[in-house]
Amino acid sequence: MRDRASTDFLSIKRAKNGQGVFANNVFKKGETVLEFRGKIFTKNNLPNPYDAVEDHYVQIEKDEYMGPSGGVDDFVNHSCEPSCGVKIYNPGIFLVAIRDIGVGEEITWDYSTTMDEDEWEMDCCCGSKLCRKKIRDYKYLPNDIQEKYQKLAIAPAYILRTKK
Ligand SMILES: [Zn+2]
Structure with missing residues (x-):
């Protein structure tokens, strides 16, 4: 796997809502776009109050979250029609292109793909x-979207394990 975590390949710029991450070069479908590099927290150790988006936390296991890294991975926005998906390996959490991405396109993922919380939602x-x-x-995603994400292998095991 090529190391795409370098900021040379990505820029933080003004997006529709606040800041976002944009491609400086082409990413082919399946390529790693960046690695999430924050510290790991259990649910009990999350800041209180906690706002997943403002504080840049990503759920990575039933009871584990990755906190902010201070790098580009903190600034990736949600989209309901994303360019990327999160792949959780052990070790390593990566953002991978789920379609070809052109220069200047925004890097996004569907935050719902990593969420199994029951306690938190936000307007999109x-x-x-x-x-x-x-x-x-x-679990609240429409079935056709769940199927699409499962085919792309960006639905994490901890969600598929507990999903009815
Ligand atoms: Zn949306």
């Missing part, structure tokens, strides 16, 4: 034609 204004208006747990 990603602007996609497919926008679901709410970002909620994976």
Whole structure:
């Protein structure tokens, strides 16, 4: 796997809502775009109060979260029609292109793909034609979208294990 975690390949710029991460070069479908490099927290050790998006936390296991790294991975926005998906390996959490991405395109993932929390949701204004208006747990995604993400292998094992 090529190391795409370097900021040479990505820039943080003004996006539709605040800041976002944009491609400086082409990424082919399946290529690693970046690695999440924050510290790991258990649910009990999360900051209180906690805001997953403002504080840059990503759920990575039933009871584990990755905190902010201070790098580009903190600034990747949600989209209901994302360019990337999260792949959780052991070790390593990566963002991988789920379609070809052109220069200047925004790097996004669907936050719902990693969410199995029951406690937290937010309004979505990603602007996609497919926008679901709410970002909620994976289990609330429409079936066709769940199937698409499962085919792309970006639905984490901890969610598929517990999903009804
Ligand atoms: Zn949306």
